[in-house]
Amino acid sequence: MSEFYLATTSDVMRFYCFDEPKTDSVGKWTLVGRLDRAQLIAAGDEATARGWAKRLGLKGYTYVNV
Structure with a gap:
């Protein structure tokens, strides 16, 4: 199963750390310097990741598929 x-x-990627954003509000996030799967939440597909990015107000982001 893929995780996004x-x-x-940027050339040195950092990861967005956040609680799952609610549908009706903009979530808060911080940046972490490494992919710690115990700390970060993963989306099950690109559409979910894209929706989270929109709710978090992110303009420049990419998905990392693990």
Whole structure:
């Protein structure tokens, strides 16, 4: 099963750490310097990751598929 994590688009990627954003509000996030699967939540597909990014207000991001 694939997992999708939201990350920055810079040469050295950092990962967005957040609680699952609610549908009706903008979530808060922080950046972490490594992919820690115990700390980050994963989306099951690209559509979910894209929806989370929108709710988090992210403009520049990419998905990392693990």
